[in-house]
Amino acid sequence: MPHYNAYESFQTKKSKEKKQRAIEKSTKKKNNKIENFVIENNDKYGIVVEVRYNDAYVLYNEKLVVARLRKDMNIVCNQVLFPGDKVVLNKINNTYLITNLLKRTSLLSRIKKDSTRINDSGLIKNIATNIDMAVIVVAAQEPPLHPKFIDRYLMILQNSNIPAIICLNKCDLKTDAEEKILDIYRKINIPVIETSTYKNTGIDDLKKYILGKQVILVGNSGVGKSSLTNALMNSNEIKTGQVSDKSKRGKHTTTTSKYYIWEKNSSIIDTPGIRSLDISSFNPEEVQEYFKEFNDYKDKCKYHDCLHYNEPSNSCVIKQAVTNGLININRYESYVRIMSDILNDKNYEHIIEELSERN
Template sequence: MIKIGHKKRYENIKKEYKKKEQKINFISQYDETSIVIETTYNNAFVYNNNEIYEVTLDKKFKSIINKTIYPGDKVVLKDNKIVDIVKRRNTLFRFKSDSTKLNNINTKQIIATNIDLAIIVVAVKEPLLHPKFIDRYIVLLEASDIPYIICFNKCDLLTEKEQSIIDLYNKLGYKCLKTSIKNKDSIEELKDLINNKQVIFVGHSGVGKSSLTNAIVNNKDIKINSIGSKSNKGRHTTIKAKYYKWNKNSSIIDTPGIRSLDLKNYNVYEIKKYFKEFSLYNDMCKYQDCLHYEEPLEYCKIKQMVGLNITKERYDSYCKIIEEILSK
């Protein structure tokens, strides 16, 4: 695979906008309503009154504001430069291990900002449905205090096995949606749910985040790719988070698929709060700080409920996260 350098990538993006004959204007007054669409190394594209502007992120900007900008950011522009960032309502970030740093330190990677609702997109098949991955996203979003729903896409391929997984999450009280791009199932329902919101699509590669974005935004330039036949895994078609506006007050940030979600940096005692079905029993263990992990069965109410009101799969999923945090 050829890696495109920053400069080349920027040239490509510029061409892409030119091709669409969208105006790339010069802005000369202060304006508070610009929203960041996409960023490159030294530049950013922003929306302002339904037009696209290209702005520079020069060194001066970096030293004055000392912040990086992300899709979804509201920015203040002057003379084609970003001079300020409006205070963010929230940021969606994840920890990523950085092997270039000593000790493989985990760095915080912001994906996007000002999110009203996150859509955890999974495919019922192709790639394989991994409920543990849903649980990890739930932890991340609960910890970030960002509302979310689960979108089970590719429901044209649905079988009983996956339906039972959907039933479980429904029963637990999570808002679930069954979509299919192929059959156009629940696309209107999805539109209703995300109307008047700034939403973000997150999930594994190849699950259909860009396909769903395209079904709503109707933008032919959104890249969608087929599943790699050998690995049956997505191909990481989307390479950068990007903001799309689809009506006056509604927008979608489409993101690149991720392989895994590292939760090592979370507090080990925090995780149990994010498994809904534990809430009734969390305080019923012998010790208040029970981790529901290596404590003896007779002391732990959660362990006693496994196979009853807590499924073995969800409990295993919880233990996997705890194990990961404790092993850091």
Template sequence: MAKKKKLSKGQSRRIKANHQKRIDKAKETEVSDVSWQNDNLGPTEAAVVISRFGQHADIETTDQEVLRCNIRRTVTSLVCGDEVIFRRAKVSDGDLAGVIEAVHERRTQLTRPDFYDGVKVVAANIDQILMVSAVVPEFTPQIIDRYLVACEDMGIEPILLLNKIDLLDQESLEYIDEVLDIYRELGYRVLLVSTKSGEGIDELKHMLEDKNNIFVGQSGVGKSTLVNTVLPNADILTKEVSENSGLGQHTTTVSRLHHLPSGGNLIDSPGIREFGLWHLDVERVTWCFKEFREFIGGCRFRDCKHLNDPGCLLREAVDEGKISELRFESYHRILESMADGRAGARAPRV
């Protein structure tokens, strides 16, 4: 048996320092919980999380009172849209008005993979997801397909929202509209809007009524501008697309739930440049392309890669025009990016 290598003095110091940090953090948590003992708390009440800040969260009560609360250590996950049980403090601790005791089971949740946190929940109890794309910085159907896969996986209704159509000439508009017809034929709702011309805005407001909504999409597609349009008093910061890189700049840093004047809610969340799917199985992604479903399981070989494999029903459906070539190519690009994502997730983080 090989002799165990002795730790260097530097390694020993780092291990000891990290151990002490964990002890200190545990002590801080114990101290912070002292002011939240039962004798300083009132009865339980219901509320909805409208924003999360580290170990604190802003909640709204049934009387529409907004309070900032501490979060019990037993609450392991808390995001915008969560329905919670909290208790008010009889004697408040600074700007903290109470403590969140528990979270109700979520009806739905939007998740995305994260290299550091595994699968990360973005928002809870969402009814519909508005996938915002635009001609600037770039109209990319593959990004739309990524979000559609996520929506199908989570069982949340998607709406495809093409923004900034005032920047399109007639020829470009006709081309993009032809691409969007692919999604319309699949039963997805599509809406073209412009915050400058006002086109489609009234219809958008109607779509948002009495629903819990979230806007998702690459940075720079105009999510914050759209929020300012449907919620004039929200004062969401906006930035232009970078002239140097052509990429959008992140503006929103903390997710927040806003009430819509006509009813319903909208969660404004930080921009996501790319929606990774590497946490899903290949078979699940295939199923999430809804037009593929009638052909799944019918290929000649059980391990069919759906490329040029003999007897592949998906390939045959593409050749026969039953499946869009654009969507089929997007499907394989997504699978390639998933493989790259898994490799990145396994790689050591430095």
């Protein structure tokens, strides 16, 4: 029944458009409200330490207070505020209300893949704000060290304009294999430090890098972000969790991001381990911008729009640089994997294999 089907698809289209318009209207309304809420500056402010649904825990006058958003915002706290935010408070009848938010200097977010959505469109999930530097924490072992995680973190951080350093924790378990991986990053001028919270080594190095800054610790579950936070705070109050015996992965012990002051003007935000770092919102053409060691070569490829992916080696100077050992093959492998995710191309292994054979 072609007529009926055509009518049905017309109706579906109309109802979809209507829904879309309603979403746009409500988003616009929300954004307007948030715009009035944000101010350039204020002499007095508190810092958001943790947000739980409708309550924000705010460090104010050196005390921790519980505050709520002013009523007319009509939105739950954890959709607008994140650890590191600076907020203006007003105390009314023993209740603290958050009247304004100070303009942010940075906002770290990621796309959260939502498996309940049919088309995998994803949700933006904000993690923390006003960050001066990120420490990508990895473990020498348990969970094992994979450059691909580091590369994805580097990409997301650079996209948010947040400088990053790498901290190899559990260096008491380090072998030559991990040392080789760290060298890749030293060679592209990313600072690398090594710590062990068990042996209490490297913590002073870490302190040197992060002193006077608002810093976020990111990294997979079980690498030791909370253990490092305890070491910086000289405490053992923050909950840490054993990695699983079987999979050697972390058990997602930390569930919300939390802000700690470990020294005057120096703070650290401990975050929950991220299960999957989704980078599919990037454009294929822009990925190479995040691999700064490609800079010397990428404009020399035969085709000006070369993606250094499916193009043959004899036309791609990046591939030639990988073969000649001028670009590290692990980094190139990360690049190819990221590209394959973005292009939704499952057939990419041969690209890496071809170059590995020549190496």
